[in-house]
Amino acid sequence: MTFYARHLFFCTNRRAEDADRPSCENCGASRLRAYAKTRIKELGMAGAGGVRVNTAGCLDRCEEGPCLVVYPEAVWYTYVDEEDLDEIIESHVINGRPVKRLFLPEPPETVARVIPAPVDEGG
Numbered sequence: 001m002t003f004y005a006r007h008l009f010f011c012t013n014r015r016a017e018d019a020d021r022p023s024c025e026n027c028g029a030s031r032l033r034a035y036a037k038t039r040i041k042e043l044g045m046a047g048a049g050g051v052r053v054n055t056a057g058c059l060d061r062c063e064e065g066p067c068l069v070v071y072p073e074a075v076w077y078t079y080v081d082e083e084d085l086d087e088i089i090e091s092h093v094i095n096g097r098p099v100k101r102l103f104l105p106e107p108p109e110t111v112a113r114v115i116p117a118p119v120d121e122g123g
């Protein structure tokens with residue numbers, strides 16, 4: 001059971017322009033996160049049982065950003081502008097159809113990684 005039907009995390013980390021790695025904030029992440037949050041509210045989808053849009057720190061995919069991840073599906077996206085976010089909201093968030101053209105590549109090492117299921121402590 002999830003508290004939100006969909007939960008969006010936008011990396012808004014900022015690094016100096018001359019840093020070794022790029023950062024999502026230098027691509028307008030906070031402004032575009034605010035846009036998405038406003039759209040979700042306008043659509044009447046914000047809140048428990050609906051959709052939550054949150055700020056995240058660095059998600060360590062800096063070179064592929066700006067980054068956004070949508071749960072519970074754990075779909076990683078990049079985006080450029082409001083049109084990309086409108087498409088993610090309309091297709092994925094509302095209709096459950098992820099937007100493949102905006103997917104970040106799946107790192108090969110995550111395919112082989114196995115996370116054990118939680119242990120049922122009984123009760």
Ligand code: FES
Binds near residue numbers: 012025
């Ligand atoms: S700065 Fe956004 S993923 Fe690292």
